[in-house]
Amino acid sequence: MAKEAGVDEAVKGTVLSAFYWGYGVSQVPGGWAAQRWGGRVMLAGSFFLWSTASLLTPSSAKNNGAIIVARVLVGVAQGVLIPSVHTVLSQWIPPHERARAVSLTTSGMYLGSAAAMQVLPSIAAAAGPAALLKAVGALGMLWLGLWLVVGRDVPHRASVMPIVSGEGPGAARKGRPPATPWARMLRHPAVWAIVVNNFTFHYAFYVVMNWLPTYFDKVLHANLAELGAVKTLPYLIMFFCSNLGGWLGDHLITRHRYPVARARKLVNSIGFWGAACALMFMPAASSVSSGVRATSCALGMAALARGGFSVNHMDIAPKYAGVVMGISNTAGTLSGVVGVAVTGLLLQHTSGASSLAGWWLALSAAALQCIGGSLFFLAAARGERLFGDTDQF
Template sequence: MRRVKFPKRYLIVILTFICTCVCYVERVGFSIAYTVAADAAGVSQSSKGTILSTFYYGYACSQVPGGWAAQKIGGRRVLLLSFLLWSLTCALIPLDPNRVMILVMARLFVGVAQGFIFPSIHTVLAQWVPPHERSRSVSLTMSGMYLGAATGMLVLPSLVKFRGPQSVFVAEAALGAVWSMLWFKYASDPPPSGFGESLLPIKGSQKLKVENGGNSVRTAKIPWKKILVSLPVWAIVVNNFTFHYALYVLMNWLPTYFEQGLQLSLQEMGSSKMLPYLNMFIFSNIGGVIADHLITKRIMSVTKTRKFLNTIGFMVASLALMALPMFRTSGGAVFFSSLALGFLALGRAGFAVNHMDVAPRYAGIVMGVSNTAGTLAGIIGVDLTGQLLEAAKNANSDLSSPETWRAVFFIPGLLCIFSSFVFLLFSTGERIFD
């Protein structure tokens, strides 16, 4: 029988999927482990919010530099280096809520290191993946975030219970080391003929230098001004901000909402606590398959496909977010958080893939710009939520009241409505940068 050759670009996509999965195991893992350690040490809610948001300050600083570095020296190399740095930090830093400065510096450094990852991934995928496979490839890669979060929510509370909060750091460092070895062994730059970005026409001023059997470095000047004043880019930026505001608030504060808002134990909730993130994993891939089907079958144009999926995803998510604090049972909270996160993930087939539509050559750069906005959302949303809860606690001394949590979930709900209209008005699926 003839052997069926497994295309290298599929292996690249699978490895980037595992990459995002491991990254989000780390992020969820820290929020779970730190919440347990901080509560045991009597840390206030506002202080918890500050520590939880520290990661995003470092993350914001390295988004645009990450896109620039991936553009200049290659996403493959930048991705490996960033993974090694944050894994090593997790292995060396103790989780002690009383050693605030060390914890802050460690989270800042992990944030900086992980900030290079997603711009690098978009650069790699833009080079390896042809246009007709982009929606499902990006959706599969990004769905790793949600599978990682789901896995973390399922496994790590038990790990904390039996081995202590520090064990989470050890497990995360080990996962990072294993992925780094896989990437070092199997990843490579695309061949000179290319698959995605390098198949596009290149102007005379955009020279390529080919070294070491097809390692291409682009010397074209990055059109920073055109990127920063582009309305379609700003439509992506606004939606990235809203998506990550909702995601990071739920990721960092759902454990507190279950434990203190609903008086539920994460250990006793069993597998149900992972359903919101599992739903994101499923809906993200559904969105990618639907988008590629609509585009390749010419049912809708690229522009209409992006707007359709983005609007459906964000509008349903907004309704679910605003309904979430009204339901006080475990089943109700899990259902509406799952609905909200699932349809937000569906919306990624709109705005998130749009980086490669409008700027395939500079996908890492545009991703860096928009992900900076998403990271600012993490800083603002996570810290603001801590302030809201601390203020409510000082006024009512009761975090189990639904009124305490209403503003927490209404803010991202209203942002979803606003962002969907911005994307409808200003986005495009056409290439606007050469």
């Protein structure tokens, strides 16, 4: 669309980044709203808003102001998704099945990305790039219709969101859940262990995926667009490893009787240390096949770590899972903004993207964060419920 309208790179970058501004600001409010009104309602509202915004986005990039507004709205609406999903899962899924449930639901984004890499270019070639906005918006409306049919309120709602009455300072109003313990959660190291590891995961993820075309072009001397199905391999590996991490975490708890904290820490450590090693192999790759292997391994091991940190908020705060996920996902969104920009500066500082020194430096920064985040998780993460007077299981 930008090419057809003759829009420069600066405007293109502003439009592309608009989504992340909306996505970042709605994470915590989305988690609070899902806790207050339920994930079923918030998911329906989210899909309706972002699908409508996508369908109504102008088809000409010359209307960049309207497109920016539309992309911000899509970001705001989609920022509610992950906290709402985690709220639903925390209310429906028993503790010993949560890692698998979180991994399965969140891994859908990787499978969807792999499918999009294969399908959407054909749609753009046949009907023009603006058709992608209509196609994705229509898919969102299709999902919304299905959700309205199969979606249900949480079981045993009174035990999940108990009615508290009382008089005096701090008492919740009758018919409403107790107040969210914001101060206690934000002070607790276990919450920050999740936040830091979400930042770490997304730093590595966003750096690799955003700089992947440049990496293939300048380091491997290959055009990513001409690699066919190979370019979907990292997403497919992430889908597989994300589910493997969830299964492994639950298996350690149910079959080997690991304490919850020990199981989460083990899966988290395996994932992030493996990702750190694979990241260091990327600059050393001497062929397309070795580059694809290193990239797929780095992203796959990072996805496996989600069986540790990404489910842990349900362990420590099942009643406030959406809120904690909103806080940590805000950090994850910020890491994308920071990591992608820092990588560009490091590459520029070391004679450009054609210099291996810049790639060693940039990917070392991501690898060190993986190791540092896992060490902090080992030290501070907990497995028992820390917030909320009652649990639903």
